[in-house]
Amino acid sequence: SPPAPPAMQQVLDNLMGLPGSPGVADLDLIFLRGIMESPIVRSLAKAHERLEERKLEAVRGDNLTLVQEILRDIGRLARPDGQGAAAELARILREPHFQSLLETHDSVAAKSYDPPVSPGPEPPLASQPVPPDAVRMVGIRKAAGENLGVTFRVERGELVIARILHGGMVAQQGLLHVGDVIREVNGREVGSDPRALQDSLRHASGSVVLKILPSYPERHPPRQVFVKCHFDYDPSTDSLIPCKEAGLKFMAGDLLQIVNQDDPNWWQVRGTPGGVAWGGRSTFIPTWGSPQQQGALCGSLSGRRKKRMMYLTTKNAEFDRHELLIYEEVARMPPFRRKTLVLIGAQGVGRRSLKNKLIMSDQSRYGTTIPYTSRKPKESERDGQGYRFVSRGEMEADIKAGRYLEHGEYEGNLYGTRIDSIHAVVEAGKMCILDVNPQAVKVLRTAEFVPYVVFIEAPCPETLRAMNRAALESGVATKQLTEADAQRTVEESSRIQRGYGHYFDLSLTNDDLERTFGRLREAMDHLRVQPQWVPVTWVY
Structure with missing residues (x-):
């Protein structure tokens, strides 16, 4: 045996x-x-x-965080020349394939599986003609004070379901639909007062039986839509929202999932992981921005038909004309390498120093362009070392043909950055670092360049002058910054932030160069291990 x-x-x-x-x-x-x-x-x-099932449990589920901690520790041990075992280990840990393996492990350990898509039950008698007076009895069990997540309106003297809140009790049960006519509640006629019906349902407890005249709407599979907000919104200050408690307060830069767009004026949304107010219950946001933006729009478009649309990179010219930035549709992407790093900021705020430090920290990973100029080279200068020298006629022709990202004239000579020089750095397998004027971001923010835009914000004038004095003493700077110069830099920084803030992926206040550099480098490492939200036009 x-x-x-x-x-x-x-x-x-x-x-x-x-x-x-x-x-x-x-x-x-x-x-x-x-x-x-x-x-x-x-x-x-x-x-x-x-x-018998033997459950396998992961030792830990935050290995991406662990790797970041290890990389920080290795950074203290690495040799300046980038050689040695510590530097080699850091390169292995930063490899995209290794990072993807860790991300997959953490996802499996956290059981982050998408639930199977359920087609849901078909509407009753959807394929059969429905008599106009056919009624249904719908039973709901609830506690006193519990909200059903439904609103009503009066239509032809009857109470009709106007809106069903996504994630609410009614939406989860799927027994009621927008357009259904409410005839009775627990055997009593409802009348024609929406507020009275709301109060009656809110205070009811136990079994609630509704007699309804169903609408049997046609069902469509929902499309997932995510947006990035470009303005601040507080429903408590909005006089147009039907129910302030159902509105969602958010800040510029927050990410939202739109779950219902049936209403032309109010979208139902949920916050996204890493965004705001993540939860099952949905809330409302206006389709046309804050109350102030709505007023500005009504004033500028009075007498004209309003056109509602999301902010798309490909249509930014239309929004630039109206200066009205609302929502931008975005998509979630797994970790990937951006083609360009764009540093934006006021003059003298430290962009060039940060660019040079980042390139010197890892020359195999970062690079930059060589500017073109029409001036004659000096005796000590060689073409390709510091500048590319071309004739003025050739440069003017290329500018006219749109081959330059940006250009300018100084002391009678043209200077500029050619677009193909950016592609050359990217094709060499490096991230191209650019410190350009804010206007250039509109050209760069496309799938062609896939930029990560970092705004280097100026600190207070006193800190600026203190940093300037330290730079003068160390020989890095040669010009002393006056109080007026520092104030102008701060004001210019504020103007850039107001006018181009919706383009920024990250904002860093440069009140200490080494600390700012550390935060910038850490952000670059996170791009390789964390999912990213990008404009949907980069994906489709």
């Missing part, structure tokens, strides 16, 4: 010591031992042991 499993063998061993014990019949022990020693029972126990 097959050997007994360990647990079964332990029971048999215990049975051997039971004979003679008080209250135990020897005949019963012999009978029980005979059953357990039967080959059939042993085989069944062995099969059960084989078939």
Whole structure:
């Protein structure tokens, strides 16, 4: 006979010591031992042991965070020349394939599986003609004070369901639909007052039976839409929202999932992971921005037909004309390498120093363009070392043909950045770092350049002057910054933030160069290990 499993063998061993014990019949022990020693029972126990599920649990589920901590520790051990075991280990840990492996492990450990899409039940009698007076009885169980997540309106003297809040009780049960006519509640006619019906349903408890005239709407599979907000909104200050408690307060830069767009004026949304107010219950946002923006729009478009649309990169010219930035549709992407890093900021705020420090920290990963100029080279200058020298006629022709990202004139000579020089750095396998004027971001923010835009914000004037004095003492700077210069820099920084803030992926206040550089480098490392939200036009 097959050997007994360990647990079964332990029971048999215990049975051997039971004979003679008080209250135990020897005949019963012999009978029980005979059953357990039967080959059939042993085989069944062995099969059960084989078939029993053994759960595998991950040791930890935050390995991406652990790797970031290891990289920070390695950074203190790495040699300046980028050689040695520490630098090699850092390169391995930063490899995209290794990072993807860790991300997959963490997702499996956290059981972050998308639930299977359920088609849902078909509407009753959807394929059959419905008599105009056909009614249904719908039963709902609720506690007193519990909100059903539904609003009503008066239509032809009857109370009709106007809106169903996504994630609410009614939406989860799927028994009621927008357009259904409410005839009775618990056998009583509802009348024609929406507020009275709301109060009646809110205070009802236990079983609530509704007599309805169904609308049987056509069902469409929902499309997932995510947007990035470009303005601040507080429903408590909005006089146009039907229910302030149902509105969602958010800030510029927050990410929202739109779950219902049926209403032309109010979208139902939920916050996204890493965004705001993540939860099952949906809330409302206006389709046309804050109350102030709505007023500005009504004033500028009075007498004209309003056109509602999301902010798309490909249509930014239309929004630039109206200066009205609302929502931008975005998509969630797995970690990937951006083609360009764009540093935006006021003049003298430290963009060039940060660019040079980042390139010197890892020349195999970062690069930059060589500017073109129409001036004559000096005796000590060579083409391609500091500048690319071309004739003025050639440069003017290329500018006219749109081959330059930006250009300007200084002391009678043209200077500029050619677009193909950006592509050359990217094709060499490096991220191209650019410190450009804010206007250039409109050209760069496309799938062609896939930029990560970082705004270097100026600190207060006193800190600016203190940093300037330190730079003068170390020989890095040669010009002393006056109080007026520092104030102008701060004001210019504020103007850039107001006018181009919706383009920024990250804002850093440069009140300490080393600390700002550390935060910038950490952000670059996070891009390779964390999912990213990008304009949907980059994906489709």
